Amino acid sequence: MDAFAQLREDYTYGGLLEHDASPDPIEQFHRWFSDAERAGIRDVNAMSVATANAEGLPSVRTLLLKGVDTGFVFFTNYESRKAQDLDANPHAALCFHWRELERQVRVSGPVERVSRTESDAYFHSRPRGSQIGAWASRQSTAVADRASIEQQYRDMATRFEEGEIPLPDYWGGYRLMAREIEFWQGRPSRLHDRLLYTLEDGVWRRERLAP
Numbered sequence: 001m002d003a004f005a006q007l008r009e010d011y012t013y014g015g016l017l018e019h020d021a022s023p024d025p026i027e028q029f030h031r032w033f034s035d036a037e038r039a040g041i042r043d044v045n046a047m048s049v050a051t052a053n054a055e056g057l058p059s060v061r062t063l064l065l066k067g068v069d070t071g072f073v074f075f076t077n078y079e080s081r082k083a084q085d086l087d088a089n090p091h092a093a094l095c096f097h098w099r100e101l102e103r104q105v106r107v108s109g110p111v112e113r114v115s116r117t118e119s120d121a122y123f124h125s126r127p128r129g130s131q132i133g134a135w136a137s138r139q140s141t142a143v144a145d146r147a148s149i150e151q152q153y154r155d156m157a158t159r160f161e162e163g164e165i166p167l168p169d170y171w172g173g174y175r176l177m178a179r180e181i182e183f184w185q186g187r188p189s190r191l192h193d194r195l196l197y198t199l200e201d202g203v204w205r206r207e208r209l210a211p
Contacts, residue, residue: 011186013102016193018208025181025197025204029068029105032183036098048095049074051085059085065096066122071175072107073114075122077139078170086111092176102186109179109199119172124164131165132156182209 022028036044045065052058059081067073072094076082086092093108123131136153143149178199185193194209 010188011102012188014185015187016183016185016195021195023204023206026068028183032103032105036101039100041098041100049082050093051082052089053085054088071177073173073175075173078172080139086174094176104184106182107176107178109177111174111176114173114175120167122173123167132160134168134171
């Protein structure tokens with residue numbers, strides 16, 4: 001425990017003041033995302049996605065953001081644990097952490113499935129191997145061993161050896177409609193900057209939170 005307790009880091013990269021931040025949190029997210037891309041951060045679109053089941057038991061995992069429009073879009077297997085959670089409790093929270101910039105963004109709100117057309121378009125933009133993988137894996141189900149997964153992949157590769165691979169019925173996207181977005185910028189002496197945007201009656205309200 002002592003080794004963990006002794007871990008320390010002071011944050012000195014920059015700050016986040018109200019006059020520098022956009023009044024629109026989606027625009028502010030795009031600004032920070034562009035900064036992270038320019039900084040060369042690997043897997044810049046990686047985000048933690050937290051869900052909870054009908055009993056309120058939480059689970060979290062890392063996914064890749066695939067779009068930001070009216071919401072934050074990601075894709076997965078509709079039979080996975082996260083999808084089962086969202087069927088029972090259609091709300092989620094996201095967290096982006098760009099360590100090199102000492103920044104973090106939290107997003108929360110209700111989640112809905114994207115249209116079949118949108119899922120199909122994204123599915124067919126993926127590498128062919130990933131498309132076959134979606135057919136080969138019943139995500140989150142127990143399997144005998146690694147060899148059985150690889151055999152299933154080979155079977156699916158043979159099945160779809162020619163022509164377009166169809167979108168599986170059990171695979172598609174979700175869109176999180178943000179109701180809260182918080183931007184966190186690390187600062188020295190733990191006096192971090194935190195700007196919280198809350199959507200109220202269609203209008204974004206912004207306030208500063210104590211670190």
